[in-house]
Amino acid sequence: xxxxxxxxxxxxxxxxxxxxxxxxxxxxxxxxxxxxxxxxxxxxxxxxxxxxxxxxxxxxxxxxxxxxxxxxxxxxxxxxxxxxxxxxxxxxxxxxxxxxxxxxxxxxxxxxx
Amino acid sequence: xxxxxxxxxxxxxxxxxxxxxxxxxxxxxxxxxxxxxxxxxxxxxxxxxxxxxxxxxxxxxxxxxxxxxxxxxxxxxxxxxxxxxxxxxxxxxxxxxxxxxxxxxxxxxxx
Numbered sequence: 001x002x003x004x005x006x007x008x009x010x011x012x013x014x015x016x017x018x019x020x021x022x023x024x025x026x027x028x029x030x031x032x033x034x035x036x037x038x039x040x041x042x043x044x045x046x047x048x049x050x051x052x053x054x055x056x057x058x059x060x061x062x063x064x065x066x067x068x069x070x071x072x073x074x075x076x077x078x079x080x081x082x083x084x085x086x087x088x089x090x091x092x093x094x095x096x097x098x099x100x101x102x103x104x105x106x107x108x109x110x111x112x113x
Numbered sequence: 114x115x116x117x118x119x120x121x122x123x124x125x126x127x128x129x130x131x132x133x134x135x136x137x138x139x140x141x142x143x144x145x146x147x148x149x150x151x152x153x154x155x156x157x158x159x160x161x162x163x164x165x166x167x168x169x170x171x172x173x174x175x176x177x178x179x180x181x182x183x184x185x186x187x188x189x190x191x192x193x194x195x196x197x198x199x200x201x202x203x204x205x206x207x208x209x210x211x212x213x214x215x216x217x218x219x220x221x222x223x224x
Contacts, residue, residue, distance in 0.1 A: 042214030
């Protein structure tokens with residue numbers, strides 16, 4: 001079992017650009033959540049997807065959007081990148097509402113210059 | 114005020130020491146609590162759940178005090194391999210398994 005996989009592992013983008021990050025959940029998991037972790041901070045919840053719908057959203061602007069595909073994999077899109085978007089982006093998968101079984105991917109480290 | 118608050122540390126302790134971390138939460142609707150461990154530049158991993166009755170796993174003991182909205186983690190006989198950031202997590206089961214993290218407490222165990 002490959003667990004939760006994210007791609008790419010590292011990414012450098014310029015202010016104003018757009019970025020897409022990808023996540024493949026652990027086998028048997030149908031729910032995907034995305035978190036942003038700035039340096040020295042804990043992860044902050046961005047949103048959660050289940051059955052291809054955004055189920056809940058944290059306090060992030062509309063520049064952050066996502067998608068879930070029929071195979072449960074997910075994408076996080078960020079438009080009009082700001083320097084403050086530089087962070088580790090973490091994907092977590094779980095069975096629906098089973099937070100004790102949430103597993104995180106290794107993350108994508110995004111640097112905006 | 115942050116929903117989950119922790120002392121960021123760092124806590125520098127010698128090998129074999131006992132160290133305790135504290136965490137407070139402000140949302141009284143929070144119903145489930147966890148400690149996660151995060152190694153440098155890695156993803157968080159679940160360390161243990163936290164219950165009012167206390168929860169022990171080897172050298173690790175977690176405790177929840179709902180009246181004070183306070184969570185603790187005790188590590189006995191610290192090992193070099195315990196060096197990491199420890200994240201306190203609250204879950205409000207009304208919000209569909211969203212994990213609310215504290216900023217984390219950094220622990221450095223030295224020889």
